[in-house]
Amino acid sequence: MSGDINAGLDARNQLIRDELAAARLNLFDKLQRPLIGDIVHWPNGHVRRISHDLEWELQTSIVGSFFAFRSGHGSFSGALKDAQPLDFFERTGELQEGLFWFFSHNVTGAGRAVDCTLPCRVWRLVPFARDRAQAECHPRALRSLDFWGEGHIEYEKVIAKLMNPPVIQNPEAH
Structure with a gap:
């Protein structure tokens, strides 16, 4: 600019x-x-x-x-x-x-x-994928775990997004 x-x-x-x-x-x-x-x-x-x-x-x-x-x-x-x-x-x-x-x-x-x-x-x-152990250690996952609890669907959604970030498959949508 x-x-x-x-x-x-x-x-x-x-x-x-x-x-x-x-x-x-x-x-x-x-x-x-x-x-x-x-x-x-x-x-x-x-x-x-x-x-x-x-x-x-x-x-x-x-x-x-x-x-x-x-x-x-x-x-x-x-x-x-x-x-x-x-x-x-x-x-x-x-x-x-x-x-x-x-x-x-x-x-x-x-x-x-x-x-x-x-x-x-x-x-x-620069997005990247994580394995489950790495995702579970992420601060966003820890907050979700604290709020929702282990096994809750919302917690699992956070883990899934950290493991396989949607922006990798479709940067246009994110």
């Missing part, structure tokens, strides 16, 4: 954008996990963005709106795709600009959205 959109910001909004970019870059140094708004190259060649963080899983989206907080974090509004295990996301080391918005002059209100681009890390989704 081109950074040209930032050229249209007035001086005050450019300063806010620069502060948001600095906060985001600071988070990159502190956090080794994907952030909302980061870019993901999917196995089928499509590009998505991280949209929702479920701790051990991440959801992506193809379209939507990303709001930038002063902390450098983001939030998303739009349609979410299926969650994928965090360990499927492999960092590429690249940075790329992603589209975000914030309130003009940091004053909230209707019609005050200002678009800008901010730095995003680039990730690659």
